[in-house]
Amino acid sequence: MNVEQQWTTRLRKRAVATLPPQKLLPDTQPAYVSSWVYVFGVATLASLIIVIGTGCILAIGGPSWWHNSSIGNFCNSLHMWSVEIFFFAMVVHLWGKFAMAAWRGGRAMTWMTGVVTFLVSIVTAFTGYLSQSNFDSQWISTQAKDGINATGAGGFFNVLNMGQMLMWHIVLLPLVAVLLTVVHVVLVRIKGVVPPIETEVAP
Amino acid sequence: MLVGALFPLNHLGHYLHWHFINVSVANTTVMILMIAVFVAAVALPFPGRRERKGK
Numbered sequence: 001m002n003v004e005q006q007w008t009t010r011l012r013k014r015a016v017a018t019l020p021p022q023k024l025l026p027d028t029q030p031a032y033v034s035s036w037v038y039v040f041g042v043a044t045l046a047s048l049i050i051v052i053g054t055g056c057i058l059a060i061g062g063p064s065w066w067h068n069s070s071i072g073n074f075c076n077s078l079h080m081w082s083v084e085i086f087f088f089a090m091v092v093h094l095w096g097k098f099a100m101a102a103w104r105g106g107r108a109m110t111w112m113t114g115v116v117t118f119l120v121s122i123v124t125a126f127t128g129y130l131s132q133s134n135f136d137s138q139w140i141s142t143q144a145k146d147g148i149n150a151t152g153a154g155g156f157f158n159v160l161n162m163g164q165m166l167m168w169h170i171v172l173l174p175l176v177a178v179l180l181t182v183v184h185v186v187l188v189r190i191k192g193v194v195p196p197i198e199t200e201v202a203p
Numbered sequence: 204m205l206v207g208a209l210f211p212l213n214h215l216g217h218y219l220h221w222h223f224i225n226v227s228v229a230n231t232t233v234m235i236l237m238i239a240v241f242v243a244a245v246a247l248p249f250p251g252r253r254e255r256k257g258k
Binding site: 034035036037040091092 | 241243244245249
């Protein structure tokens with residue numbers, strides 16, 4: 001078989017053509033990016049890294065570790081507050097991008113992956129409330145069950161099942177959220193940061 | 204047992220109630236902070252912007 005016909009060669013050529021290294025890891029950005037409003041995307045990413053890191057430490061100790069260990073309690077607080085910053089930064093990022101109409105210039109997929117990541121993050125946070133293994137999580141689960149059952153999802157998504165909610169919280173939903181985040185960032189790199197509306201040339 | 208909390212947490216939260224809107228003071232504070240940060244991010248100059256423009 002010709003080397004040019006191998007799937008690895010074709011995939012590599014296509015990947016490099018779509019996202020050359022200088023676009024993947026750029027050393028400069030357009031002048032309009034020097035604004036505080038462009039900071040919140042990377043602030044969301046930074047807090048996501050802390051969320052995942054502290055979540056991994058909490059997973060080592062188990063769901064009730066933070067009740068009986070000061071280090072566990074500290075990690076739990078780091079996890080909770082990094083989630084607060086994550087949502088804070090993500091919502092300000094969303095407002096900024098909405099005001100810029102950031103879906104312009106063929107960036108619809110970038111916008112949509114961001115929207116879906118936001119929605120997945122909310123469900124992840126909700127399952128986090130259910131994984132606290134305390135009276136708060138018991139109360140929230142009993143309040144949530146009627147709403148979930150009304151949607152018909154209760155048959156396979158039982159909010160009263162703490163083990164199931166914990167698995168959704170630490171495996172399935174973070175996996176989807178992180179994968180979508182990677183796709184979102186790669187799309188930003190491919191299409192570039194959206195320029196201000198006033199600089200756009202009319203078609 | 205929670206130690207070192209900035210505010211006493213062993214009581215019911217404070218809520219703002221207006222018609223059908225019922226929101227906690229804590230959540231209202233976060234929302235006001237978010238709006239303030241957004242306005243500041245749009246209004247405040249970014250450090251080093253003028254130098255880069257001059258280059």
